[in-house]
Amino acid sequence: MTPKTQLARYGLFDARVPRYTSYPTATHFSQATRPRDFTAWIQAIPPGSEISLYAHVPFCRRLCWFCACRTQGTQSDAPVRAYVDTLLAEIALLRAALPEGVRLSRIHWGGGTPTLLAPDLVTRLAEAMFALAPTTDRAEFSVEIDPNEIDTARLDALAAAGMNRASIGVQDFDPDIQKAIGREQRFEVTEAVVMDLRDRGIRSLNTDILYGLPFQTPVKITESVQKLLSLQPDRVALYGYAHVPWMARRQNLIPNEALPTPEARLDLFETARRLFRWDNYAEIGIDHFAHQGDGLAVAAAERRLHRNFQGYTDDSATVLIGLGASAISRFPQGYAQNASGTAQYQKAIRAGGFATVRGHDFAGDDAMRARMIEMIMCDFAVDGRELVRVFKVPEARITALFRAAQEQFGGMVELDSGALSFRIPPDARPLTRMIARAFDRYEAPAGSHSVAT
Numbered sequence: 273m274t275p276k277t278q279l280a281r282y283g284l285f286d287a288r289v290p291r292y293t294s295y296p297t298a299t300h301f302s303q304a305t306r307p308r309d310f311t312a313w314i315q316a317i318p319p320g321s322e323i324s325l326y327a328h329v330p331f332c333r334r335l336c337w338f339c340a341c342r343t344q345g346t347q348s349d350a351p352v353r354a355y356v357d358t359l360l361a362e363i364a365l366l367r368a369a370l371p372e373g374v375r376l377s378r379i380h381w382g383g384g385t386p387t388l389l390a391p392d393l394v395t396r397l398a399e400a401m402f403a404l405a406p407t408t409d410r411a412e413f414s415v416e417i418d419p420n421e422i423d424t425a426r427l428d429a430l431a432a433a434g435m436n437r438a439s440i441g442v443q444d445f446d447p448d449i450q451k452a453i454g455r456e457q458r459f460e461v462t463e464a465v466v467m468d469l470r471d472r473g474i475r476s477l478n479t480d481i482l483y484g485l486p487f488q489t490p491v492k493i494t495e496s497v498q499k500l501l502s503l504q505p506d507r508v509a510l511y512g513y514a515h516v517p518w519m520a521r522r523q524n525l526i527p528n529e530a531l532p533t534p535e536a537r538l539d540l541f542e543t544a545r546r547l548f549r550w551d552n553y554a555e556i557g558i559d560h561f562a563h564q565g566d567g568l569a570v571a572a573a574e575r576r577l578h579r580n581f582q583g584y585t586d587d588s589a590t591v592l593i594g595l596g597a598s599a600i601s602r603f604p605q606g607y608a609q610n611a612s613g614t615a616q617y618q619k620a621i622r623a624g625g626f627a628t629v630r631g632h633d634f635a636g637d638d639a640m641r642a643r644m645i646e647m648i649m650c651d652f653a654v655d656g657r658e659l660v661r662v663f664k665v666p667e668a669r670i671t672a673l674f675r676a677a678q679e680q681f682g683g684m685v686e687l688d689s690g691a692l693s694f695r696i697p698p699d700a701r702p703l704t705r706m707i708a709r710a711f712d713r714y715e716a717p718a719g720s721h722s723v724a725t
C-alpha cells in the first residue's frame with residue numbers, strides 16, 4: 273500500500289470529492305431542463321431499445337440519524353397511498369409518451385423505504401411498471417429492504433410481484449455504533465429477513481454496510497464483517513459514511529468527536545476489504561464486493577460494468593427513467609430530475625405534466641467525459657480507443673487529457689500513449705475519485721468542491 277501521507281498529498285482525505293454516480297454530478301444540474309425536454313427524450317428512444325426504471329419511495333417509519341437519503345418520516349399510511357396514486361399517474365404519462373417496441377431491462381425500488389408499502393400498493397405499483405413494456409430475458413426487479421420494516425405479507429407481495437433481487441440495509445452490527453447512528457437493528461432481525469428472502473427464491477442478495485461510523489474501530493468492523501459473511505451475501509456495498517450535517521440535518525445528532533479521522537477511515541476500509549478478499553469475494557470498483565460468478569463480478573471481469581445512481585450495475589440499458597420525488601433519469605441526451613419535495617412533485621403530476629425541474633443537457637464533450645469517468649470508476653482504466661471510435665474525437669485530444677491528469681498525479685497513474693490507455697495501478701486505487709475528478713470540467717479546483725452523491 274502506498275504510504276498514507278503520499279495518498280493524503282493527492283487529496284485522499286477530502287471527503288467532498290464526488291462519488292461520480294453521474295457526470296456531471298447532480299450539484300451541477302441547472303433549471304434549464306424542463307418537462308418538455310424529458311418528454312422529447314422519452315419520445316426519441318429508438319424502438320428496440322432496452323430501458324430501466326427506478327421508483328423512489330421517500331418515506332420511512334423511523335428516520336435513522338446517519339441517513340443522507342431523500343426521505344421523510346410518516347407513521348400514517350395516508351400520505352404513502354396518495355404518493356403511490358401519483359406514481360401511478362406518472363406511469364400513465366410515461367406510457368403515453370413511450371415509443372412502441374422498447375423492453376424493460378431493470379426495475380429498482382429505492383428510497384426511503386419501499387418496504388413500508390402495504391401489500392396492495394406493492395402489487396399495484398409493480399403491475400403498472402411491468403405493464404409499461406415487455407421485459408428482456410434477463411430482466412431484474414430489485415428492491416431496497418429495511419429489515420426492521422418488512423413482514424410476511426409484504427415479502428409475499430414482493431415475491432409475487434416478481435422481485436428477484438433484494439438489497440438489505442445493514443450499516444453495522446455493533447450495538448454501540450447502532451445507538452450512535454440512530455439505527456438499532458439486531459443481527460437476528462437481519463438474519464431472519466435473509467432467510468425469509470431465500471425461502472421465497474430470491475437468490476441474489478446485496479447488503480449495504482458502512483465504514484467511517486462513530487466509534488468504529490478495526491476490531492469492531494472485523495466483527496461486523498464476520499457476522500455479515502456468515503449470511504453469505506452475494507454482493508456487498510461497503511460505503512464510506514458521508515457526514516454532511518449541513519445537508520442532512522439529522523446527522524447533527526451524531527457526535528463529531530466520535531467520528532474516525534480520515535486516516536482511520538482508510539484503515540477501516542482496508543480491514544473490511546481484506547476480509548472480503550480472504551473470503552474470495554471479487555472486488556468491484558471502489559466500494560463493492562461480489563461472489564465470484566455473480567453477475568456483477570462477471571461484468572467487472574469482462575469490463576461490462578456501468579455506474580448509475582444506484583451505484584455499480586451490469587445493466588447495459590442506455591436509458592434509465594426515474595419515477596417519483598427527486599428521481600433522476602438518464603438519457604443519451606442528458607439528465608432530468610424530478611422535483612425533490614413530495615408536495616411539489618405531486619402537484620406537477622396531478623396537473624397532468626411531468627415533474628422535471630432540473631437536469632443537464634449534454635453539450636460539448638460531456639458525453640465523452642461521462643464515459644471516461646465511468647471507465648475510471650468501474651475499470652480503473654480508460655480505453656482511449658473506445659472513446660475515439662464512439663465519440664469521433666482525435667487521438668491527440670485524448671492524449672492531452674491523459675497527460676493533464678498525469679501531471680496532476682505524477683507517478684501514481686500509468687499512461688501508454690501508443691495503446692491510448694490510462695490506468696490506475698492497485699496501490700493508487702484509494703485515489704480513484706480524485707483521479708476521476710481530473711477529467712471533470714465542471715468541478716472547481718481543489719478546495720471549493722461540493723459534496724455530490
Ligand SMILES: C[S@@+](CC[C@H](N)C(=O)[O-])C[C@H]1O[C@@H](n2cnc3c(N)ncnc32)[C@H](O)[C@@H]1O
Nearest residue numbers: 338339340383384385416417418441480513514
Ligand atoms: C435508502 S437507504 C436504505 C434503504 C432502507 N430504507 C434501509 O434503511 O435499509 C440506501 C443506503 O444508503 C446508504 N446511506 C444512507 N446514508 C448514508 C450516508 N450518510 N453515507 C453513506 N451511505 C449512506 C446506506 O448504506 C443505506 O443502506
Ligand code: SF4
Nearest residue numbers: 332335336339383384
Ligand atoms: S437508512 Fe433507510 S430507514 Fe433509515 S432513514 Fe435512511 S432510508 Fe429511512
